[in-house]
Amino acid sequence: MTESDVHTLTGPYVLDALPEDERTLFEAHLAGCTFCATEVAELREAAVKLATQVATPPPPSLKPNVLAAIDHVRQVPPLVAGHRGAPARKRFTRRSVLTLAAAALAVAGVGGVAVDQYREKTDAVQANDQITAVLAQPDARTVRGPVAGGGQATIVMSPSADEAVVVLNDLPRLRAGRTWQLWMIDPSKTAHSVGLASGDVTRVLDGSVTGMIAFGLTNEPDGGSATPSQPAAATIPMT
Ligand SMILES: [Zn+2]
Structure with missing residues (x-):
């Protein structure tokens, strides 16, 4: 895992979807990386908010956004100040963090998910259907x-x-x-x-x-x- 790769692991980390060795590496990284620490905190906060937003069904745009967010999280690590050679990329906005949290919710499954599953969009779509189903139920x-x-x-x-x-x-x-x-x-x-x-x-x-x-x-x-x-x-x- 390269230094650049490690910044992309916030989503799987929040989902508890990292294998033990990668989790240990990422936690060591997290202790010294303000950007990832902020990202993790925001994802957790957003996940709680999303899970409690049961009054209104998810917007129709959720599914495309989830897929976009998955592309985003795998390919665009947060910008690290002074990280030489890295292209100048915007950090996640509040909105994209919420979208990412939706993706995080979407890929959670019974017994947890492996990182390989996290990369599989078909699994994400299936899991997204599950969470959408829960939130949209009249008795939720x-x-x-x-x-x-x-x-x-x-x-x-x-x-x-x-x-x-x-x-x-x-x-x-x-x-x-x-x-x-x-x-x-x-x-x-x-x-x-x-x-x-x-x-x-x-x-x-x-x-x-x-x-x-x-x-x-x-x-x-x-x-x-x-x-x-x-x-x-x-x-x-x-x-
Ligand atoms: Zn980082």
Whole structure:
């Protein structure tokens, strides 16, 4: 990965879509790169806003914008001051950051996505259809709650479509060898795992939503657990 390439990884990083080795490299880069740090913060903020914008259906222009944004994120790294030899490029505007966040939402999938998938437009279109479907459902609604130690979990769900969008933001940093695990809790209080995350993430859950009474988030050993460890970092009623 070249120094120029690393600036393009903000989107996949926010999605928790980087393989472990690239994530470690990018976090080292992030600590010293104001541009990427700002980009990551704006993407996370925008993702939360988009996920809570359920009152109005997404504009018809969303899909072309998503595809444009994906081209954009892969090919145009943010301009770095004093980066010799780099062409003078405008940084993302507020609008394009929002569009990019839509793309970020669009490519999130159950269990996370690999970077290779992120590069696949067909997968992005498919995932975009999913999120559009959730947000456009007449019964779509939002619940949110705090995460122990800091941060917030937001769930936009449509029981009729059996789909949900989960946005985790500003979570506390995990210790080495630990992972976040996401759960859906049924009326008999049985928790069903719906995925793992190494940090702040936006996920589309397709299935495992209808009839569930709560969302749970726990801190587990790498690889996850069969049942949630107590106490949970967050338990958010969905009914
Ligand atoms: Zn950077």
